Amino acid sequence: MKKIIFALLLATGTANAQTIKIGVITDRVGVSKPYSEPATEGVIFGADEINRKGGVLGRKIELLIEDDQSRPDISAALARKLVDQGVVFILSVSLSPATQQQQTVTMEAKTPQMTPMNSADYLTTQLQNPYFWQTGPLGSTQIATLLAHARSKNFKRVALITDNSDLGQAIGKAFKGTLEKAGIQIVADEVVARGATTAMPQMQKIRAANPEAMFLAGVLTAENVLIFRAYKELGVKFPIHSSYNLSVPIYESVAKGLIDGITFVDAYDPDKPEVKAFVAAYKKGTGKDPQNLHGYGYDGINLIADAIRRAGSTDKEKIREAMQKTSYAGVMGKKGMKYTFPEGKRAGFDTDGMVVRVYEKDKQGRVVHVGQK
Amino acid sequence: MQDFLELAVSATASGCVYGLIALAYLLMIRPTGIINFAVGEWAMVGAFGGHLLLSRYEWPYWLGMLAVLAFMAVVGWVTERIAVRPLMERGTGVLAPILALLGVLVITREIISVSFPPDPLPVPYAFELQDQKYFIIAMTALVFAGAWLFFEKTVLGRAFEAVALNRRAAALMGINLSRVTAFSFAAGATVAGLGGLLVAPNISAHYLMGVPLAIQGFTALVIGGVGRVEGALIGGLLLAFAEQLTIRYAPIPSGFAQGVPLLFLMVFLIVRPTGLLRTRA
Numbered sequence A: 001m002k003k004i005i006f007a008l009l010l011a012t013g014t015a016n017a018q019t020i021k022i023g024v025i026t027d028r029v030g031v032s033k034p035y036s037e038p039a040t041e042g043v044i045f046g047a048d049e050i051n052r053k054g055g056v057l058g059r060k061i062e063l064l065i066e067d068d069q070s071r072p073d074i075s076a077a078l079a080r081k082l083v084d085q086g087v088v089f090i091l092s093v094s095l096s097p098a099t100q101q102q103q104t105v106t107m108e109a110k111t112p113q114m115t116p117m118n119s120a121d122y123l124t125t126q127l128q129n130p131y132f133w134q135t136g137p138l139g140s141t142q143i144a145t146l147l148a149h150a151r152s153k154n155f156k157r158v159a160l161i162t163d164n165s166d167l168g169q170a171i172g173k174a175f176k177g178t179l180e181k182a183g184i185q186i187v188a189d190e191v192v193a194r195g196a197t198t199a200m201p202q203m204q205k206i207r208a209a210n211p212e213a214m215f216l217a218g219v220l221t222a223e224n225v226l227i228f229r230a231y232k233e234l235g236v237k238f239p240i241h242s243s244y245n246l247s248v249p250i251y252e253s254v255a256k257g258l259i260d261g262i263t264f265v266d267a268y269d270p271d272k273p274e275v276k277a278f279v280a281a282y283k284k285g286t287g288k289d290p291q292n293l294h295g296y297g298y299d300g301i302n303l304i305a306d307a308i309r310r311a312g313s314t315d316k317e318k319i320r321e322a323m324q325k326t327s328y329a330g331v332m333g334k335k336g337m338k339y340t341f342p343e344g345k346r347a348g349f350d351t352d353g354m355v356v357r358v359y360e361k362d363k364q365g366r367v368v369h370v371g372q373k
Numbered sequence B: 001m002q003d004f005l006e007l008a009v010s011a012t013a014s015g016c017v018y019g020l021i022a023l024a025y026l027l028m029i030r031p032t033g034i035i036n037f038a039v040g041e042w043a044m045v046g047a048f049g050g051h052l053l054l055s056r057y058e059w060p061y062w063l064g065m066l067a068v069l070a071f072m073a074v075v076g077w078v079t080e081r082i083a084v085r086p087l088m089e090r091g092t093g094v095l096a097p098i099l100a101l102l103g104v105l106v107i108t109r110e111i112i113s114v115s116f117p118p119d120p121l122p123v124p125y126a127f128e129l130q131d132q133k134y135f136i137i138a139m140t141a142l143v144f145a146g147a148w149l150f151f152e153k154t155v156l157g158r159a160f161e162a163v164a165l166n167r168r169a170a171a172l173m174g175i176n177l178s179r180v181t182a183f184s185f186a187a188g189a190t191v192a193g194l195g196g197l198l199v200a201p202n203i204s205a206h207y208l209m210g211v212p213l214a215i216q217g218f219t220a221l222v223i224g225g226v227g228r229v230e231g232a233l234i235g236g237l238l239l240a241f242a243e244q245l246t247i248r249y250a251p252i253p254s255g256f257a258q259g260v261p262l263l264f265l266m267v268f269l270i271v272r273p274t275g276l277l278r279t280r281a
Helices: A002-013 A033-052 A072-084 A096-109 A139-151 A166-181 A200-209 A221-234 A273-286 A292-311 A316-324 B002-032 B039-056 B061-089 B095-115 B129-153 B155-165 B167-172 B177-203 B210-224 B229-249 B260-271
Strands: A020-026 A061-067 A089-092 A113-115 A132-134 A157-163 A185-192 A213-216 A240-242 A263-266 A355-360 A363-370
Touching: A020 A033, A020 A072, A020 A096, A020 A292, A033 A061, A033 A273, A033 A292, A061 A072, A072 A089, A072 A096, A089 A096, A089 A292, A096 A113, A096 A132, A113 A292, A139 A166, A139 A213, A139 A240, A139 A263, A139 A355, A139 A363, A157 A166, A157 A200, A157 A221, A166 A185, A185 A200, A185 A221, A200 A221, A200 B002, A200 B229, A221 B129, A221 B177, A263 A363, A273 A292, A292 A316, B002 B039, B002 B129, B002 B155, B002 B177, B002 B210, B002 B229, B039 B061, B039 B095, B039 B177, B039 B210, B061 B095, B061 B177, B095 B210, B129 B155, B129 B177, B129 B229, B155 B167, B155 B177, B167 B177, B177 B210, B210 B229, B210 B260, B229 B260
Parallel strands: A020 A061, A020 A089, A089 A113, A113 A132, A157 A185, A157 A213, A213 A240, A240 A263
Antiparallel strands: A263 A355, A355 A363
């Protein structure tokens, strides 16, 4: 925390009339906090690094950071406040619905806005907002990538398990639809309720159905850990394929000894040269190991800096034109992936750019599958 | 058959946790008539105490557990002093302290949520993963045996019973009411904290873990009745078996199976509103 404040002071302390102001809307206390906090640290580190290398167009970047508590109503008001303070770009690292609400302001105020991590498919399809871009992997890409990996294993019978949260149910439904479309039979379809003290009966039922693999769509950490515990206690051996939720590194400590061999979708390849450079720089700059979530924020601020450089000006219309022509390789995505927005599309994460990784002992390990093929 | 035995052990362990929370309610309801919904948050405090001492500072399990339980007794005692006794002394009836304790619930949760990271935190097992359920069952048996002996065999326990039967008459007989109340809150917090500490290796320490435990424990209490100590345990076990057997064997989607224990609760409230066990005459 001290480091963040220090970095903030550093970022704002050097501010003068010549700075380029960039707004950041994050969540410090609400439901997205576990994701927004590391992403924002990545943004701050990225801005700091850009400033140390001389800034953009000879000017320093100044971050104006606001907290929307993941609440769409607050979020739109904050976007307005940032526009009034003269930001040339808004970086959204809060919840998808909050980001969506901010668009009503950025569209009207013609202010460029992007989210480096939100995954909701609707962000660039519901509103025709030419000032908005999304570079996080879409929900549909996550499912397709996980399924592509499953297809390579030729599964015929699988089990599905999720929790009773809104998002867990939605991902579960998407998994189910995609699996059934691929002709894979779902032999058990189980739900673990929030606040349960065990997942033993569900896992027994799955064991009795004898699947070749189990798909995990749950997003509640504590309930997912219950599932892993029951899996270990019952000593079953079928492989577990998990949603994107398992890419959050909290599992390395809270599910210690339970997650070895579990595969999960991620947008982060530790072997990628850009990732190695980022990890080394981050460690040197902050003394801490970054997570995949830091990479989203880092890519976000660098994409914005890249667009402003190519625009050659801080004119918002010129930045918009430059952003649309982006071709940039960042930390996130498979090796060699570039963020691009071809044919007027504004979702820039390559649909073939996600990877499937595996937990090795208690650490997020190597990549075992790439893309949707 | 092996399937059923596995499930029976797992349901017994869950039922023991529900039973401990129900016992925490009961220890306070019996002498005071106050339903303290903050027991769930107290279980959470016990779990976070376990995380702090056993995971972060790596104390030996027994030492850490004793320290957590001693701390919980202090928490209960202080809560009674601050939120219950001033109201009772003014003769406000039971509703005012119940509301004050809801305030304690919110304050406790907020203190934990700002003091710890937002993610669930690990709490170690007493021994190994496979043994935790037996450890839960053994500890619960010990606590219930102790509570039973206390109420049946000791003078203080008899004083509790007397206060439960008639506060005014008990006071006239020279029983120190405020001491009984203070003791019941300290004991309630300790038992709730133990429940939290025992279940935390499974469900992790998390600032939102209290409310589900408070509801499960309360349901167990309604099923078992507040009349007798054993009722809390029997209620907890019945609830856990109903939950887990339905999910495992009932031919309905597991999303619906979650509603069955609530159905169970409603049936009990209609058929046996005083709970399964009757108070002894």
